[in-house]
Amino acid sequence: MQVKVAINGEKLEADVEPRLLLVHLIREVFRLTGTHIGCDTTHCGACTVLLDGRPVKSCTVFAVQANGREIMTVEGLEQNGKLHPLQEGFVAEHGLQCGYCTPGMLMTSYAFLKKHPKPTEEEIRWGISGNLCRCTGYVNIVKAIQHAAATLQQGGA
Amino acid sequence: MALRTSAEVGGMGHSIKRKEDPRFIRGKGTYVDDVVLPGMLYLDIVRSPYAHALIKKIDASKATAIPGVLAVITGQDLAKYNLHWMPTLMSDTQMVLPVEKVMYQAQEVAAVLATSRYAAADGAAAVEVEYEALPVVVDPKKSLEPDAPVLRTDKKDKKDNHIWHWEWGDRAATDKAFGEAEVTVKQDIYIPRIHVASIETCGCVAHFDKVNDKLTVWMTTQAPHAIRTVFALVAGHVGLAEHKIRIISPDIGGGFGGKVPVYPGYVIAVAASVLTGKPVKWIEDRMENLQADSFARDYHIAAELAARKDGTLTALRIKTLADHGYADAAANPSKFPAGLFHVCTGSYDLKAAHVEVDGAYTNKPPGGIAYRCSFRVTEAVHTIERMVDLMAHQLGVDPADFRMKNFVKPEQFPYKSALGWEYDSGNYGAALHKAMDTIGYAELRREQAEKRKRGELMGIGISSFTEIVGAGPSKHFDILGLKMFDSCEIRIHPTGKAIARFGTKSQGQGHETTYAQILAEELGIPAADIQVEEGDTDTAPYGLGTYASRSTPVAGAAAAVAARKIQDKARKIAAHLLEAAPEDLVWEPGKFSVKGAPDRAKTIQEIAFAAYTNHPQGMEAGLEAVSYYDPPNLTYPFGSYICVVDLDKGTGEVKVRRFVAIDDCGNIINPMIVEGQIHGGLTMGLAPALYEEISYDELGNVQGGSFIDYLLPTAVETPKWETGKTVTPSPHHPLGAKGVGESATVGAPAAIANAVVDAMWHLGVRHVDIPITPPKVWRLLRDHGVTE
Numbered sequence: 001m002q003v004k005v006a007i008n009g010e011k012l013e014a015d016v017e018p019r020l021l022l023v024h025l026i027r028e029v030f031r032l033t034g035t036h037i038g039c040d041t042t043h044c045g046a047c048t049v050l051l052d053g054r055p056v057k058s059c060t061v062f063a064v065q066a067n068g069r070e071i072m073t074v075e076g077l078e079q080n081g082k083l084h085p086l087q088e089g090f091v092a093e094h095g096l097q098c099g100y101c102t103p104g105m106l107m108t109s110y111a112f113l114k115k116h117p118k119p120t121e122e123e124i125r126w127g128i129s130g131n132l133c134r135c136t137g138y139v140n141i142v143k144a145i146q147h148a149a150a151t152l153q154q155g156g157a
Numbered sequence: 158m159a160l161r162t163s164a165e166v167g168g169m170g171h172s173i174k175r176k177e178d179p180r181f182i183r184g185k186g187t188y189v190d191d192v193v194l195p196g197m198l199y200l201d202i203v204r205s206p207y208a209h210a211l212i213k214k215i216d217a218s219k220a221t222a223i224p225g226v227l228a229v230i231t232g233q234d235l236a237k238y239n240l241h242w243m244p245t246l247m248s249d250t251q252m253v254l255p256v257e258k259v260m261y262q263a264q265e266v267a268a269v270l271a272t273s274r275y276a277a278a279d280g281a282a283a284v285e286v287e288y289e290a291l292p293v294v295v296d297p298k299k300s301l302e303p304d305a306p307v308l309r310t311d312k313k314d315k316k317d318n319h320i321w322h323w324e325w326g327d328r329a330a331t332d333k334a335f336g337e338a339e340v341t342v343k344q345d346i347y348i349p350r351i352h353v354a355s356i357e358t359c360g361c362v363a364h365f366d367k368v369n370d371k372l373t374v375w376m377t378t379q380a381p382h383a384i385r386t387v388f389a390l391v392a393g394h395v396g397l398a399e400h401k402i403r404i405i406s407p408d409i410g411g412g413f414g415g416k417v418p419v420y421p422g423y424v425i426a427v428a429a430s431v432l433t434g435k436p437v438k439w440i441e442d443r444m445e446n447l448q449a450d451s452f453a454r455d456y457h458i459a460a461e462l463a464a465r466k467d468g469t470l471t472a473l474r475i476k477t478l479a480d481h482g483y484a485d486a487a488a489n490p491s492k493f494p495a496g497l498f499h500v501c502t503g504s505y506d507l508k509a510a511h512v513e514v515d516g517a518y519t520n521k522p523p524g525g526i527a528y529r530c531s532f533r534v535t536e537a538v539h540t541i542e543r544m545v546d547l548m549a550h551q552l553g554v555d556p557a558d559f560r561m562k563n564f565v566k567p568e569q570f571p572y573k574s575a576l577g578w579e580y581d582s583g584n585y586g587a588a589l590h591k592a593m594d595t596i597g598y599a600e601l602r603r604e605q606a607e608k609r610k611r612g613e614l615m616g617i618g619i620s621s622f623t624e625i626v627g628a629g630p631s632k633h634f635d636i637l638g639l640k641m642f643d644s645c646e647i648r649i650h651p652t653g654k655a656i657a658r659f660g661t662k663s664q665g666q667g668h669e670t671t672y673a674q675i676l677a678e679e680l681g682i683p684a685a686d687i688q689v690e691e692g693d694t695d696t697a698p699y700g701l702g703t704y705a706s707r708s709t710p711v712a713g714a715a716a717a718v719a720a721r722k723i724q725d726k727a728r729k730i731a732a733h734l735l736e737a738a739p740e741d742l743v744w745e746p747g748k749f750s751v752k753g754a755p756d757r758a759k760t761i762q763e764i765a766f767a768a769y770t771n772h773p774q775g776m777e778a779g780l781e782a783v784s785y786y787d788p789p790n791l792t793y794p795f796g797s798y799i800c801v802v803d804l805d806k807g808t809g810e811v812k813v814r815r816f817v818a819i820d821d822c823g824n825i826i827n828p829m830i831v832e833g834q835i836h837g838g839l840t841m842g843l844a845p846a847l848y849e850e851i852s853y854d855e856l857g858n859v860q861g862g863s864f865i866d867y868l869l870p871t872a873v874e875t876p877k878w879e880t881g882k883t884v885t886p887s888p889h890h891p892l893g894a895k896g897v898g899e900s901a902t903v904g905a906p907a908a909i910a911n912a913v914v915d916a917m918w919h920l921g922v923r924h925v926d927i928p929i930t931p932p933k934v935w936r937l938l939r940d941h942g943v944t945e
Contacts, residue, residue: 017275019275020275024274027190027191028193028274031193032184033184033187033188033190033191034183034184034185034186035184036188036190036356036357036410037190038356038357038358038410038443039442039443039863039864040442040443040444041443041444041863041864041865043443043863043864043865044356044443044864044869046356073184074182074183074184075183075184077182077183078183083182087182087183090178090182091174091175091178091179091182092174094174094175094829094830094832094833096178096181096182097411097665097666097667097833097837098355098356098357098408098409098410098411098664098665099177099178099180099181099182099186099408099410099665100186100188100355100356100357100410100411100665101356101410102181102182103184106182121877124872125871125872125873125875126872126873128871128872129871129872129873130871131871131872132356132864132869132871133356133872134353134354134355134356134411134413134837134840134841134869135411135665135833135837136833136836136837136840137836137837137838137839137840137875137878138836138840138871138872138875139836139875139877139878140833140836141872142872
């Protein structure tokens with residue numbers, strides 16, 4: 001089946017099996033390997049991307065379901081050589097270690113901050129509760145998101 | 158420790174931002190599954206639904222009829238090359254693919270090679286296997302009973318399921334101390350089977366280049382050099398020589414011990430690539446990862462602690478049954494089948510101790526590895542910290558006071574433990590005091606007493622752990638004969654920038670940053686100017702890899718020693734440039750100056766340039782050094798943790814209200830990274846304390862084999878960790894550092910368990926095994942008349 005999508009603003013198309021998973025379309029057909037696979041069962045969130053602005057776990061979405069829609073991946077966060085405040089926050093607050101869950105965590109946080117520009121810590125923790133991290137203990141991820149929220153409030157990026 | 162370098166140089170003590178991060182936050186890391194080679198084939202694995210069964214027939218015809226499926230590989234195929242069995246790190250054997258029978262549920266039965274990931278999965282689903290079920294042995298105690306079916310029928314003359322008996326310490330002295338004891342406590346403690354569950358699963362891309370006879374394997378491994386040697390030793394007879402094997406461990410998405418062993422999937426992928434001459438990718442999915450990769454722990458412990466009436470501890474006696482699954486595939490130093498379990502006297506000055514461990518086979522996956530811990534140290538710490546708490550409560554003494562009384566005192570270091578370890582340094586009382594002050598211990602005890610009157614259940618738990626890391630001195634520590642040194646090779650370029658390579662392999666710990674900071678400290682070259690590389694056996698010096706918190710204690714020390722060799726040569730070059738005697742020069746990080754004439758100086762960058770352009774006659778050009786560091790002793794990080802829990806009487810839920818962690822890992826290289834390691838370690842202490850367990854039903858069906866029922870803590874369950882430190886440098890490490898990656902995982906579970914028992918002690922509850930799930934607590938409350 002033919003699938004047409006816009007990934008990070010770039011129009012792309014491919015002829016795929018109907019059962020191809022969106023994460024494999026992104027990673028293996030279009031070779032954007034920032035989106036990772038951690039569990040195949042929608043639990044870990046490493047594969048989170050935005051589909052028309054909404055975070056989805058791309059391991060349990062078919063590629064054909066994304067037909068005609070806009071996808072944003074971790075590779076789309078940096079704009080014109082400028083990091084997104086979330087990316088800056090994760091570095092500044094040591095919100096990542098092995099880096100494997102990071103792209104999914106960033107995309108979930110991106111959508112979360114759009115909905116909750118002034119989140120409480122509790123809201124952040126619930127907001128990222130669909131994404132597992134085994135390295136950081138979440139404390140610094142929460143700080144990284146707070147860091148980004150503050151930057152965005154001040155009109156950064 | 159005072160800072161010796163500027164923020165620009167970024168030596169020890171600076172929280173510089175990580176050099177790894179720019180690629181990771183952009184999604185530009187390279188993990189194994191990101192490696193794609195032209196013509197690459199995919200491997201998928203058929204797994205057993207039975208825990209113990211004869212294989213009557215494997216019919217691959219439907220699988221091979223699927224377009225894209227090239228071959229189905231069975232044990233019979235590997236047997237032609239004598240590759241159907243492989244040795245474990247503990248000198249046992251395990252199957253790569255079975256010929257006769259399967260020994261656990263989810264064991265590899267056959268492998269499908271195909272042109273795409275999807276075709277390989279289709280093929281695996283289409284392979285038809287006929288089994289004849291055999292009696293299953295799940296319980297290691299029953300496994301050792303005389304009428305238990307013998308599992309390892311492959312071993313000639315093996316008449317039972319007992320693997321080994323190991324004991325340590327002075328049995329007679331310990332028995333005597335127990336005979337004379339005024340008070341004893343005894344407790345059975347089960348530390349269940351769990352899984353590291355790094356978010357990246359295991360996998361590899363094996364590429365055998367038939368033209369050059371060279372095998373390159375991109376692999377999720379924590380120990381690439383050891384893997385290369387193992388491959389050469391195991392597959393030498395089919396033509397794989399060590400100089401023709403290259404192991405590349407690229408970015409690794411968490412390891413925690415789970416990426417130390419060689420799993421059958423790796424071996425099958427390598428065999429398939431060698432046979433086809435094409436690159437072969439094998440990536441396991443999460444269920445395969447949880448169900449078949451090496452587990453951790455699974456120790457059935459019976460512990461006894463003896464004391465005098467005045468609260469002085471005297472002796473410890475432990476008997477343990479270790480469930481290893483169907484093969485002892487532990488990743489321990491060869492001489493220590495129970496790892497470093499005999500550090501179990503912990504932080505306490507016990508005069509006598511004796512520990513026994515017996516290994517048993519069962520129909521479960523082989524193992525066990527560590528779970529973010531130095532060889533069985535969590536098992537040791539959990540036992541002694543639970544027992545000390547039990548004794549304190551038994552005697553009616555506050556557990557904090559009781560610990561203070563029995564700690565090894567600062568003036569006793571270096572301290573020889575009853576089980577023979579020489580603790581390098583410590584100040585246990587200082588760490589516990591700081592934890593008590595931070596959390597407001599006295600006030601919490603008052604609050605607890607008031608709440609108890611109102612019938613509310615609040616508990617306070619302490620864990621004052623001592624770790625043992627940095628394996629290890631070559632006299633006692635080896636893996637398959639390979640001594641457990643580690644290495645650093647430094648090359649300073651003419652313009653004063655540098656590259657340094659190591660025998661370890663980061664899996665998220667931030668080695669690229671930490672090692673650069675060590676070199677910045679020692680050489681004065683800015684950390685930003687130092688490129689750190691690991692994980693490629695064709696370029697890095699030989700080392701034993703990263704696990705058991707050994708990178709800073711061993712490879713970090715190698716970095717310091719290699720840098721000092723460079724400093725020695727730099728001194729001679731500087732003397733030549735300054736026309737002074739080498740001994741008249743004074744070093745400060747980054748430059749040599751003439752004693753008494755600080756203006757006459759040469760920077761390390763000037764010296765580096767001279768090393769290639771104006772070196773003294775008779776001296777070799779260049780500025781390079783390598784060190785293979787053999788640590789004189791292990792290091793003993795420690796800490797005190799205090800946890801406050803509230804129990805929900807209705808549901809049995811344990812709510813961790815506060816958790817204060819005071820860690821002492823000696824001198825700190827990057828405080829930001831160290832704190833991050835402690836946060837992560839604490840969360841991997843919380844996880845098995847409250848949530849994680851892989852158990853089996855009586856037929857050997859795995860419970861906890863997916864993220865549906867194997868519960869990793871999310872941000873919601875994880876408390877807001879409160880951390881702090883004391884600093885007691887290691888006297889033998891060149892930088893005074895000790896290692897920190899695992900301390901919190903080792904220390905945290907006991908603090909939580911002690912808090913839960915403390916909350917219910919007055920009801921008559923004496924112990925609860927981890928994971929402390931709501932049903933367990935609810936049943937205890939019901940049994941003690943609290944909840945209906």
